[in-house]
Amino acid sequence: MAVKKIVAVTNCPAGIAHTYMVAEAISEKAKSLGYEVHVETQGASGVEDRLTPEQIKEADYVILALGKGMTDEDKARFNGKKVVELPVSDALKHIETLFDDIDDKAHVFETSGLKLGADQAAVKEGVMSYLMAGVSGALPFVIGGGLMLAIGSLMVQFGMANTALDAAKDIQPSLAWVVSQIGTLGFTFMIPIMGAYIAMAIGDKPAFAPAFIATYLANSPDLLGTETGAGFLGAIILGLSVGYFVKYFKKIRLGKNFQSVLGYLIIPFVTLLVFGLLTYYLIGPFSGWLMQALLTFLQNIPTSMKVIGGFVVGCMLAFDMGGPVNKAAWFFGFSLLSSHVYIWYGIVGVVTLMPPMAAAIACWIRPKLFTQQERAAAPSAMVVGMTVATEPAIPYALAAPVPMIAANVLSGGIAGALSILFNIERTAPGIGIFDPLLGLIHPWYAYYPVLAVGLILNVVFIIWFKSAWVKHEEKKQAQKAA
Incomplete structure (x- = not known):
């Protein structure tokens, strides 16, 4: 029986985390099924591992896991191929079932139509x-x-x-x-x-x-x-x-x-x-x-209102970990940099580190609350989280959405309010926890205590909420068994 051949393209708006996480997930899942796979990443560093015409021609299926769409010219490479297109975040969430019934999910791409199926609007438009x-x-x-x-x-x-x-x-x-x-x-x-x-x-x-x-x-x-x-x-x-x-x-x-x-x-x-x-x-x-x-409005609103705004922005940043709510808050802070308003982007420098780092620390403190796979991913989540990529927290949230998201949002809001209260400014994107050392976050002596408080609260909330959630799930399973 011939080996099934898959080619894929991944990208995301920032081109940092989702792009490469999904590429790795697709590659590992396809190889575990015995498929031959080639994945092209369109990230912040440009196009890497570009698919060759031969690879595309020989492929049985094309997977496009996109967060920022593709140009018509780029899509034209796949004319006549069976294509599955879906949002990059969905690819990560549903990687275990991505290849199930793939022939039913795929649509033949025609250049003249420029439509790849039902998920096209969800990826390209908006x-x-x-x-x-x-x-x-x-x-x-x-x-x-x-x-x-x-x-x-x-x-x-x-x-x-x-x-x-x-x-x-x-x-x-x-x-x-x-x-x-x-x-x-x-x-x-x-x-x-x-x-x-x-x-x-x-x-x-x-x-x-x-x-x-x-x-x-x-x-x-x-x-x-x-x-x-x-x-x-x-x-x-x-x-x-x-x-x-x-x-x-x-x-x-x-x-x-x-x-x-x-x-x-x-x-x-x-x-x-x-x-x-x-x-x-x-x-x-x-x-x-x-x-x-x-x-003028942002400069003149009272500190109490700014603190409330910081709480809201912090909650948004921690809510869906790279999703649309997170991106809306991130975009607000980032866009003000050109106008020399840095405090709202300062919240980004604090809150976006917390969910993955807190999940990793909670794994080490209370390993019984997490699966073997989650514990194995903890070191990676810690390292990647330190560089302001919130996405490594997604698998933990998918496994237990209510306790994990509640813990992240509550601690994120508190950290966001504290960031405003201590007037933490971030003048440009950098490499997360090391930004103060590069002169990108001021004052450095306020940044680390605020981050530490937010991180401690996040870990405490995760352990507290997830312990209660696990007990509730166990009780529900016992009632079903009875």
Whole structure:
């Protein structure tokens, strides 16, 4: 009997945790069934283990576990193949049954239709999916820029000069100043890139350049004559508007003489003309006013309300561990970085570490509450959790959703409130627990105690809630047996 051959592609909005966890899960499950498997990951580092034309041609089935969709051009590789497409989070949850009745789940992909089956809308469509595509594009700019700014700041703190360039006085810049300026460029381009990737997620490549330029314009107060730039609100408005404009523009049929230049010449030019003028006269000033109003509100709300907001954001971050609620709270904090508002992203630096680390510690303290598989995964959950990837906590939550999610949410909310109370700021994404050492979290002396309190509470709640849950389940099983 011939060995069944599987190829798969995995991606997720941030391109960090789900992408690789699902790739590993698919690979291990397929191999356990005796299948030949090849998995392509589209993560933060780009495309790795790219599927070859031969692998795709020989494959019996294609699995697309997607969190941010794929371009039409990328999907075209699988024309005529039997394809199973599902959200990346579902692939992780249902990995044990993913290959059951796979022929019934699969649909033959036709390039002209650009539809892969019933799950297509769940993966590709949705505003949050588009926004997270924007975040995925902006992340490298913020991470690189944030680390450069941190290095520049450390150089000054260690006594190096911070001399700016002054060509008129023939003053050459110092190294620390140059490093900081390079880092600043990362934050300068963060928002235009976000707008461009949002647009491209909807309208594909022709939407990228118009959205980038229009969003850059909206964030240029000197050009617009506004008090402030449009910030992430401008990126959202322009990214979505340009994306949908291009999406429907592409449906126009101009005849074979002009159709070939539609995508790379006509659409980008017309879109830039329309949205360039709209941005200058309308969208830019309006978005700038809206952004200024939001920043003024966030700066002037009383501390008590900020603490309540911190509790809510912390609860959201801990609720579904990389799911839509988590991503909404994460996006809010991340998007404010370009406006130099760092306290809401400070909550992310605390709360997102807690669920996987707490699950691992609880495993070691009360191993009888967890299965052998969960105990074996504890070291990995601890290490990965320390680097701000909440997803390793998902298997623990799936096994006992009520106690685990309740423990995570309650402790996450408390930690979020404490983070606001102690004014913890995170200036850029980094590597989790080590961020204060890199100069990305301030004040460091408040960060670690708040994290420790949140982590201790999370572990206590897990043991407390899960012990009660296990007793309840045992009692229910005993009643059924009787």
